[in-house]
Amino acid sequence: MQPRPRREIPLIHLLPNAMTLGAICAGVSAIRMAYSNDFEKSVALLILAALLDGLDGRIARILKSESLMGAELDSLADVVNFGVAPAVVLYFWAMDGDQTLGWIAALVYVVCCTLRLARFNVGAKEGTLDKRFFTGVPAPAGAMLALAPLFLAQAVPGLVPDPTPIAIWIALVGGLMVSRLPTPSLKMRVPARHARPLLLAVACGAAALAAYPWATLFGADILYLLSIPGALLWQRRSSH
Template sequence: MARAPKAPRDPALQGDKPSDPQLHLLKLLPNLVSILALCAGLTAIRLAISGRIAEAVFLIALAAALDGLDGRLARMLKSESAIGAELDSLCDFVNFGVVPGLVLYLWGLRSEIEIGWIAVLVYAVCCMLRLARFNVGSRTADPAEKTAFIGVPSPAGAMLALLPIYLSNVTDVQLPPLVVAAWMVAAGALMISRLRTPSLKRMTIAASWARYALVAAVAGVAALITYPWLTLLVLSLAYLAAILALALAGLRKGGERA
């Protein structure tokens, strides 16, 4: 008599575990950096509520630095993944869309509660739209972004939005709440604009200038540590001047073609 074929073993009943691919712990480092940036941003809110605005701004700047690091680490370790990209985008929205608006609101917009909160909402929505556009554009290579960004990136937008705080600490000039609110909305508008903005990771220099670039970077870091408010103010103004220069260059090219 022929024997009936054996039924396949069920791993759950037999105690066998399905094969689980192995992952080097080092490849989790980019995601850990993103999470650390998120923790820095959320802690900035707690410090701002306590009135420690300077420390809150420092943590936002730290989150921006970590944001520039996680992507490079992922490419270096060859650990880029869809979940890593989504994690980075969600952290960016909190750190650069929610936190700066709340810090500015707690710092200088309490006397204009309604208008100040509207500015916070507008800024946050602009940051969300900027990140959504960037995520879509990263999947379809945009030739316009080969040498520059289109619109201000969210970390740079956050640092620009905080410019009234830098100015207040450098000059002791407290801008009126309506001006602060208008500036926050303007920073949001720059993020969703079609203006070309500088991109350090896409800029190139002659090899003979590399030593000077390194010296300038060291001097910049030293200035940031020694004179943080003045350095942040100067960097923000220089960034705005670079955006203006690119816009004028684009208009000039358009006029020549016409």
């Protein structure tokens, strides 16, 4: 019996999965930073995880190195980075003394994030996803929405977090994640005449993020929430 020939793959094809694993490391490290009360680094690591999450799949498609393992790994990373990590960071930040309501809210958020990702995976395999919109708030956006109270407190010195409203807030964000509301997707098409204003807005946002990170992150959350009714209206008009 002859041995199987060894299968070799280009080293660069490992890059997308390496980025996904790097995102997991960033998410878990965000929890560690929160445990040390270094919430600025926690948020920075979660943003890094979100950036890596947005890039790994695109790079895999460019390199033509998509795989079933990569898809499963990406979904597991999302549960850690955008489900568990934000919930634990918020719990350490504002709800550590509220061991009942705060922890229940954190669990509700994590469960909703997991259910949302499972629904997305099923839709992707069955080919039933509407590529113009997401159904419910996607996991990375949900994580940024959940962190809105932290962004606001950092932007407004002296603002003391109240555990009860924050617990209610992250439970509501979890509800938005598993909802059937259409939410904006980067695959949405816009008129060509809007391309330059959109690029200018992105450049201004990047400059604001560098100069006023906390206020910009909170403002981005507000704009995202305001975009949901617009996506709902757009979907209804396009379906007629």
